[in-house]
Each structure stands twice: as structure tokens, then as C-alpha cells.
Amino acid sequence: MRATLMYEAGDVRVEDVSEPSIVEPTDAVIRVTRAAICGSDLWPYGSLEPTETGRPMGHEAIGVVEDIGEEVRNIEPGQLVVMPFAFSDGTCAFCHEGLHTECVHGGFFDGYGTSAAQAEAVRIPLADGTLFPLPVGEDDELMPSLLSLSDVLGTGHHAAVVSEVGPGKSVAVVGDGAVGLCGVIAANRLGAEQIIMLGRHEDRLALAREFGATDVVTERGDEAVERVKELSGGFGAPSVLECVGHDQSTASAIGMARPGGAVGRVGVPQDEAMPGGETAFYANVKVGGGPAPARAYIEELLPDILNGKIEPGKVFDRSVDLEGVPDGYRAMADRESIKVMITP
Amino acid sequence: MRATLMYEAGDVRVEDVSEPSIVEPTDAVIRVTRAAICGSDLWPYGSLEPTETGRPMGHEAIGVVEDIGEEVRNIEPGQLVVMPFAFSDGTCAFCHEGLHTECVHGGFFDGYGTSAAQAEAVRIPLADGTLFPLPVGEDDELMPSLLSLSDVLGTGHHAAVVSEVGPGKSVAVVGDGAVGLCGVIAANRLGAEQIIMLGRHEDRLALAREFGATDVVTERGDEAVERVKELSGGFGAPSVLECVGHDQSTASAIGMARPGGAVGRVGVPQDEAMPGGETAFYANVKVGGGPAPARAYIEELLPDILNGKIEPGKVFDRSVDLEGVPDGYRAMADRESIKVMITP
Numbered sequence: 001m002r003a004t005l006m007y008e009a010g011d012v013r014v015e016d017v018s019e020p021s022i023v024e025p026t027d028a029v030i031r032v033t034r035a036a037i038c039g040s041d042l043w044p045y046g047s048l049e050p051t052e053t054g055r056p057m058g059h060e061a062i063g064v065v066e067d068i069g070e071e072v073r074n075i076e077p078g079q080l081v082v083m084p085f086a087f088s089d090g091t092c093a094f095c096h097e098g099l100h101t102e103c104v105h106g107g108f109f110d111g112y113g114t115s116a117a118q119a120e121a122v123r124i125p126l127a128d129g130t131l132f133p134l135p136v137g138e139d140d141e142l143m144p145s146l147l148s149l150s151d152v153l154g155t156g157h158h159a160a161v162v163s164e165v166g167p168g169k170s171v172a173v174v175g176d177g178a179v180g181l182c183g184v185i186a187a188n189r190l191g192a193e194q195i196i197m198l199g200r201h202e203d204r205l206a207l208a209r210e211f212g213a214t215d216v217v218t219e220r221g222d223e224a225v226e227r228v229k230e231l232s233g234g235f236g237a238p239s240v241l242e243c244v245g246h247d248q249s250t251a252s253a254i255g256m257a258r259p260g261g262a263v264g265r266v267g268v269p270q271d272e273a274m275p276g277g278e279t280a281f282y283a284n285v286k287v288g289g290g291p292a293p294a295r296a297y298i299e300e301l302l303p304d305i306l307n308g309k310i311e312p313g314k315v316f317d318r319s320v321d322l323e324g325v326p327d328g329y330r331a332m333a334d335r336e337s338i339k340v341m342i343t344p
Numbered sequence: 345m346r347a348t349l350m351y352e353a354g355d356v357r358v359e360d361v362s363e364p365s366i367v368e369p370t371d372a373v374i375r376v377t378r379a380a381i382c383g384s385d386l387w388p389y390g391s392l393e394p395t396e397t398g399r400p401m402g403h404e405a406i407g408v409v410e411d412i413g414e415e416v417r418n419i420e421p422g423q424l425v426v427m428p429f430a431f432s433d434g435t436c437a438f439c440h441e442g443l444h445t446e447c448v449h450g451g452f453f454d455g456y457g458t459s460a461a462q463a464e465a466v467r468i469p470l471a472d473g474t475l476f477p478l479p480v481g482e483d484d485e486l487m488p489s490l491l492s493l494s495d496v497l498g499t500g501h502h503a504a505v506v507s508e509v510g511p512g513k514s515v516a517v518v519g520d521g522a523v524g525l526c527g528v529i530a531a532n533r534l535g536a537e538q539i540i541m542l543g544r545h546e547d548r549l550a551l552a553r554e555f556g557a558t559d560v561v562t563e564r565g566d567e568a569v570e571r572v573k574e575l576s577g578g579f580g581a582p583s584v585l586e587c588v589g590h591d592q593s594t595a596s597a598i599g600m601a602r603p604g605g606a607v608g609r610v611g612v613p614q615d616e617a618m619p620g621g622e623t624a625f626y627a628n629v630k631v632g633g634g635p636a637p638a639r640a641y642i643e644e645l646l647p648d649i650l651n652g653k654i655e656p657g658k659v660f661d662r663s664v665d666l667e668g669v670p671d672g673y674r675a676m677a678d679r680e681s682i683k684v685m686i687t688p
Contacts, residue, residue, distance in 0.1 A: 093579075094603060102603035102628060104579075162630070235437075235448075259438060259446035262632075269622045277618025281609060281634045284446060286506070288606075288630030 002322045002344070003119030005054030009047050012326040013054070020115045020123035025071040028127030030063030030081060033138045034147045035117045035342040036316070037328050038085075039177045040268050045329050058118030058342075059085040059109035060150035064138060065131070066121065074128045080138050081131040083117065083124060084294035085109055085151040090129025101291040103129070108291075118325055120344045132298045135306070144313025144341055145305045148182060152339070153301055153312045154294030155266045156182030159241035160190055162264030162288040166239075167191030170232040173213070174253045175243030176204040178315040178339040179266060181211060183241040185310050188212030192239070196231055198224055198252075204338060207314060221252060228256040235259060242289070243267050251275040257285040265289035316341040346666045346688070347463030349398030353391050356670040357398070364459045364467035369415040372471030374407030374425060377482045378491045379461045379686040380660070381672050382429075383521045384612050389673050402462030402686075403429040403453035404494035408482060409475070410465065418472045424482050425475040427461065427468060428638035429453055429495040434473025445635040447473070452635075462669055464688045476642045479650070488657025488685055489649045492526065496683070497645055497656040498638030499610045500526030503585035504534055506608030506632040510583075511535030514576040517557070518597045519587030520548035522659040522683040523610060525555060527585040529654050532556030536583070540575055542568055542596075548682060551658060565596060572600040579603060586633070587611050595619040601629040609633035660685040 003017045020029050035058050048055065061083045065075055075081065088095050088103035095103050105126060110116035115123035124130055134146055145153075156179050165171050171192040173183045176199025187195050188211060197213035198220075199205050205216050217227045229236050238261040242253035245267025253263050254276030263280070266289050280287055304310045318337040320328045321344065328340035347361045364373050379402050392399065405427045409419055419425065432439050432447035439447050449470060454460035459467035468474055478490055489497075500523050509515050515536040517527045520543025531539050532555060541557035542564075543549050549560050561571045573580050580602035586594055589611025597607050598620035607624070610633050624631055648654045662681040664672045665688065672684035 097604060099604045099628060260441060260443045265625060269625050272622040273617035273619050274621025274624070275617050277621065278613045278616040280618070280631075281613050284443060284632070284634035286630055286632035287624075288628070288632075290625045290628035 001120035003116070004057045004322070004325050006044055006048055006057050007054050008050040009045060012045065012057070012329045014322050014325055020121050022067055022069045023123065024125060025069035026126050026128065027069045028065055028072055028075055028124045028131060029067045029121055030061070030083065030124060031066050031121050032061045032063040032117060032119060032344050034062045034143055035344065036060040036147055036150065037118070037325065037332055037340040037342070038151060039179060041329065042333055043268065045333055055111060056114065056116035057110050058116040060147060061117035061122060062134065062143065062147050063122065068127060072127045075131050080134045080136065082134055082146060082149050082298065083122070083131060084154065086291060086294070087125045087130040088295055089126045095129060098293055098296040100293040100295040118342060120322065130295065132295065142305060142313065144316045145311055147341065148312035148315065149294065149298050149301060151294055152178045152315060153182045153185070154297040155179045155292040156243065157186040157297050157301060158292030159183050159243060159264035159266040159289060160186035163239035163241055163262045165190045165192050168193045169239055170194040170237045171239045171241065172196045172198065172228050172237035172256050173241045173243060174198045174249050175267060176201055176208060177243060180241065180243035181207055181315050181338070182312050183243050184208050184211040184213050185312055187241070189304065189310060194232065196228055196237060201335060221248060224252055225255040232258070236261065245269050247271060247275045254280045254285060254287065257283065259283040259285065262286040262288065266292055315339045319343060345464035347460070348401045348669050350388055350392055350401050351398050352394040353389060356389065356401070356673045358666050358669055364465050366411055366413045367467065368469060369413040370470050370472065371413045372409055372416055372419055372468045372475060373411040373465055374405070374427065374468060375410050375465050376405045376407040376461060376463060376688050378406045378487055379688065380404040380491055380494065381462070381669070381676055381684040381686070382495060383523060385673065386677055387612065389677055399455065400458065400460035401454050402460040404491060405461035405466060406478065406487065406491050407466065412471060416471045419475050424478045424480065426478055426490060426493050426642065427466070427475060428498070430635060430638070431469045431474040432639055433470045439473060442637055442640040444637040444639040462686060464666065474639065476639065486649060486657065488660045489655055491685065492656035492659065493638065493642050493645060495638055496522045496659060497526045497529065498641040499523045499636040500585070500587065501530040501641050501645060502636030503527050503587060503608035503610040503633060504530035507583040507585055507606045509534045509536050512537045513583055514538040514581045515583045515585065516540045516542065516572050516581035516600050517585045517587060518542050518593050519611060520545055520552060521587060524585065524587035525551055525659050525682070526656050527587050528552050528555040528557050529656055531585070533648065533654060538576065540572055540581060545679060565592060568596055569599040576602070580605065589613050591615060591619045598624045598629060598631065601627065603627040603629065606630040606632065610636055659683045663687060
């Protein structure tokens, strides 16, 4: 089959690889009907050291179940399923607490030695705990929005939950990528009264407004912090979603939080030490977040996609087939595209 | 009057200074009946740059109101009052939310240009919002415990609240100073089932056990992290109180937190960047805390002191008069004493 491999920073290739097959009795194999390129894929695209074997890429997909291991009970061949970006057993203490990304038997898709989703097919470990059947046909017009359940919608929602977004609150969203835009959707959905979007790209800011952003801040750094404080009554936003992961964006997110407020981090951090830690301390600002338990949130978010209340699929502004994936990476890295959908 | 001034690291002097007096109409002046040396006073004691004027020291006191400004309404001369380590107006949005240390008109005692408490008298800004009258006589035997309401008990309690201590939970307390010991009291009071105390001083660990610690860990760094994980069921403690502020203790506190858990920081951080930020991210651990709103917690904690349920005053293992303050600093810095009470 055809699959995406990254050989070093900037070098993405689509090649023939062997078909995935059942390895563990709890596995399933799905034929991918939709996949995506993630903002987090741009980290290795910018920095991956040369590798001879290539790194399999992709952790977001919808697909049709082709095969299941003999211990799989809840998933059946032929079902259309969405695959969250992390696999999880669904039975451990963390999964029961809704924190599937901390599953004791779980892990993340893509990376060396795992199956990955920017391909014709993908092996799913712990299929019963991981996959979520979708009540639609494989070419349903809602497909882009349903695909966002794999990662970006759940991740934006996680940032909103961790930053304690609630009815009537002021919220700042740092980062105008697909996750930040989904953070706007999530904040709006959870009842925020004011949603301040920080970003610089007019097309993205327009989409943010469509999703519910009430204010836009195009400044960066200290100026952005001051502007958010002005807009939110002088003291900062009680809820801040950090959807980038850079040192500067993290420090800004903490700096613009209202004393006693909360920052939800979902941008993958680039360093072990967290900038802004002392600022957070003196302002009694809580900082939380991490890999989003996208699997846990599907049940809550899916109905609002099906009933048309939210349209996260709008973050996909480009669609490619598998052979178009390398150019999709380029387009996202060049900020030509917010997020690329793949139809193998 | 006599007052404590620090001239540089290790150089603490008790000198004659002018009496404090009412400056703002919202001020009060109290005659100090009990004061204390704080673990945080040991930071400048270890690092203060030479200063010609000297830095007034002390932010914990009980005293008798001597004078009030003309706008003071709730505090009267002759009242015995406890002074939290921060002053606050009691009327702003943050005070109403119980976060008096973020008061828009508030600030901290001691430091240059302010009145400080290791002295015969101290000027209290915003007396109505700051001071809390005590229903006992000035030589009541509960005085040491009541004095802990100024800072260490409220600070330990803050760490417990922020780290979401609750009935039946496992809790780790990093730091066996007075604040950590009060953190044990607070965790026990809030219903924790397991309280793991990290420290190395046998006298402090004995007191921790008396306060409710169920386990003791004397290892440091990675070994301490592993030991806490072992003791708490394999994944770490869902609530961790960071009561030191060092980089290593902060990283350890985050490392020993159960995924999805919370760390309450009350140790004053020594750097802007927070160690362990990436570890916290991948474990979805929330990190919160900061200067404790001691004023807010007095109402909740005072009854348990008066009815004898908690005895935080036991953290005071040495008592000095004002002239003995320099030696009190030395004793605490040398770990001869947990915490020193001052009777001017």
C-alpha cells in the first residue's frame, strides 16, 4: 500500500510499504477513508534528523474496519470508525476517569515502529478502547467535521476544559491554527461571553470570528498581553487557551491570564522548563493541559457535529490525495493552508 | 522603637527606628505581641545584596491595635488582631473571590519602604480589609497556633486546596519546613487518606507524623519520585504540595504527581522558568498556587485552632525576644530550628 514517510526535516515521501495486519489479538486494521496533516506534524517537518528507514506519519483518520483480532468484541468489520490520535484500552483507571491519553497500556500513533494514518490503511492497537463507530456513511458531507474528532476539536476542547471556560467568562485563545480555531468553537460552545483570538492571518481570523470570536488581537508578546488585559476589563482573561507551544506564546498566555485564572496548554511544548512559571506563581494562575483525551470527548462533541451546531470541518481548507501529501506539508508549513485533509 | 533590619546576606540587626504612625486614613498601627521568622526570610538571608539603609523584615504578627486612621470602620484600638503577610482592601473583585493576595490595592509587608513585623510596632495599610480580630487574650496559650494564621498555616492550606486534596486521596508533601508541616495539617484536615512527607530531618518528620503524615520519604530527586510512586499505588500522588521553591523540589513535585493530578506550589520560586513543565504537560498535571490568601482562610481555620482540633503552633520550636532575632535567623538557616517565634 501507499504510506507517508518522513526522512528528514522537509523531506516527506509517499512510498510503497507492506500492508498492516493484525499483530495482537486486540488489534484492528482500518482502511483509511480520510486522514489529515496536523500542526504537530510540522515540528518534525522543521527539525527531524535524517533517518534511513523513514518515520511513518499521521495520527488522525476515519476509516472502515477491514480486520479485527480475535479478542476484539465491540468493533466489527465494515464499521466506519474515527481513530483518536492516541490509542487506549478503555478499561484502566485513567480511561475510566476520561483521561485516555494517560492510559496505562496506551500510546500515540505515528513515530518509529508504529502504524500511522497518512496511508491507505492503519493498524489500530486496543481497537475496542480506541475506535469510535460513526453513525454515517463514509462519504457523508460531515466528514471533515467528523475527522476533527480525531484530534483538533478534542484538543481545542481540552484546552477550554482545562482553562475552566464557562458561561459568561472572558477567554483568550493563543494561536490561530486549527487547534486554536477549534478552541474558539469549544469556548463558544461552553458559553464564553467574550472570546479574544490572537493571530495574524486574516483568513484564520475571519474563520475565528465565524466560530464565535468576539475580539481579535494581532499584536504579539508584551503588546498582546496588554491588549488582552485592556479588552478583558483590565486584569486579563480568566481562561486562556495556549494552542501553539512556543516559549513566547506560553509566556504570553500566562501573562494575559487574570490572577486566579487558568491556562490550558495543548500546544506541544518545545522545552522541559516552562516559561512564565514565576509570573504564574505571583498571579496564582493555574497552568494545566497536555495531550487531549480526544477519545473521551467524542461522545460529548459528536452530537453537536451531527446536528450542525458546530462546524469544525471548516478548518480544512485544502484536500489532497495521498500523492499530494508532501505538497500538503509544504502548504501548511508556508501558512498557505490552515489544515489539509487527505482522501487516500 | 526596636526593629529588625537586614543589611546584607547573613547580616541581621535589631536597631532603634522611628515609631510607625498613621499615614493613610485607612491605616492602623499595632503594637506587636508576637511575630515570627519565616522560611522565606531565609532567601534574602542567603542572598541579599548589601544595602545602606537596611531592609525592614517580618511579615507575620499578632498585635494590639494602638491607633487607627479616620476612615477605619471595623477595627478598634485595643483589639487583638492577626496580621496576614499581605495587606488587602477586602472590597475588590479579587478579595471577594477569596484571593486577597491579588488585591488590586494590596501588597506585601516587609521590603524597602514598608513597615515590617519583626519590630515593636507595625503600620498596617488597609486595616479594615487586612486585620482579623482574635477572640482571645494577648497571652492565650494558643498564641503560637494563632500566629500561624499569619502565613504558614494558610500557606500550607493553600497548597492543599490548589492541589485538590480531598477525602480519601493520596497526598505528597515536598518540604519539611513549617509550611510543609502545615501542609500536612491541612491535608489531614481536608480528609486525605495517605499523606507522604518528604524530608530529611528526624525532628521534623516526627512532627509530620504527629500532624497526620502516614508515610515518610527521605530520598531526594528521582529516587524520591520513584518512592512516592511505589507508596501511592504505582502512578504517583494525585495531590502534591510543593513547599520549598527550589528547582529540584519543583521538578520532583511534578514528577511524583499522578497523571491528571495537581501540584500546589507555595514555595517561592527562584527562577522565572518552571522546571518540569514538559513532564507536567505529558502527564496532564495541573500546576497552580502562589502567594496564599492567608486572610481568606482565617475564617475557616481559626475555629479548628480554638477547638483544639489542629495545633500548628507546634512548628514553633524556639522563642526569642527582639534582641534574639539575629540568632533566630542563624538557627533557622542552620536547620537548628524549624520556626522561631518572637515576643518583643
